[in-house]
Amino acid sequence: MELNxxxxxxxxxxxLQKYRYLYFTVVFVVYILIICSNSTIVYLIWKHQDLHEPMYIFIxxxxxxSVLLSTNIYPKLLIDFLSEKQIISFSACLFQFVTLYALIDSEFLLLAAMAYDRYVAICKPLQYPTMMTRRTVCIFLTLAWLLPACQFVGLASIRANQKLCSFTLTVIFCNNSIYKLFCVTSAAVSFYGVFILLNLVACPVLFILFTYARILKICYQSCGEVRRKAAQTCLPHLLVLINTFFLVTFDVITVRLESDIPKIVRLILTLQLILYNPLFNPxxxxxxxxxxxxxxxKLFTYYT
Structure with a gap:
């Protein structure tokens, strides 16, 4: 009883018993790819002086x-694939849950900072050096990581003392399904969860859409060279935003419809949240x- x-x-x-080593091999290769691909571009941005601009720093x-998010999930998955029992302590599960969604919401805030950077660069180019200073970039980065962390730590501290009525999660890592473990969900906790969703997802997404609408308007009124440059720098940000938004939407829907989704489908949908963006972004x-x-x-040419 104490174990439960x-x-x-x-x-x-x-x-798992049948495909244990296949799962381990695939996930291990994916994790190595994520670490290497993301770290390579981070290294290039750090090394080359011409990439020491706000846009590239945000990238x-x-x-x-993405590396931090993957490291929060993949090592535990690899251990579970080789273990007889797939278990996790409640405190570790809460930590994994908080870290996962804090980092996902940080991604939305970082994309919002990128959108603001592109807006200033394209719509107010003469003011760019004074508006996007090193201090401004540091403030944006600090807020992007600190705000989600603080808000989710607050949510976890509330949940940590609530009574559990279930001890089984029908997922392979701790995500939104953790809400189904608690006996009672108070109105205050639900309100706080909605506040986080609006504050860290809805508001950044609306801000990004508004910002890119202004950029598109300016580009429409400008010459072809401005439109080409804007498309070249803004398109990747928009594609990453769309991908992240739909993955989070799928995650929420999957938890709500859990009982109606076959186990294999639920597994695939759950993996999307930690698979696509870390591989897609680099x-x-x-x-x-x-x-x-x-x-x-140049890097690949040097080593080949």
Missing amino acids: MTYLILDGNVE AALLLN IMYGLKMKEISKHLK
Whole structure:
């Protein structure tokens, strides 16, 4: 009984006994790819002086965010694949939950900072050096990581003392499904959760859409060279935003419809949240951003 009060069972794997080593190999390769691809671009931005601009610093922060998010999930997955029992302590589960969604929401705030940077660069180019100073960039980065962390720590501290009526999660890591463990969900906790969703997801997304609408308006009134430059720098940000928004939406829907979704489908949908963006982001920024792509080609040419 003491074990049940301390540990949770992660019951989201499909035929783990049969495919244990296949799962381990695939996830291990994916994790190495995520670490190497994201770290390579972060290294290029750090090394080359011409990439020490706000836009590229925000890109480096976004990719570093993906590395942290993956490291929060993948090592535990790898251990579970080789373990007889897939369990996690309640406190570790809360930590994984808080870290996961704090980093996901940090991504929205970083994308909002990128949108503001592009807005100033394209719509107010003469004021750019005075508006996007090093101090401004540091403030944006600090807020992007600190705000979600503080808000989710507050949520976790409330949840930590609530009574559990279930000790089994039908997922492979601790996500929104953790809400189904508690006996009672108070109105205050629900309100706080909605506040976080509006504050860290809805507001940044609306701000980004508004900002890019202004950019598009300016581009429509400008010459072809301005439109080309804007498309080259803004398109990757928009694609990453769309991808992140739909993945978070899928995550929320999956938890709400959990009982109606087959186990294999639920597993695939759950993996999307930690798979697509960490692999998708370095490809988008490495290939679509001209300056990063140039240094990336030089790096590969040097080593080949």
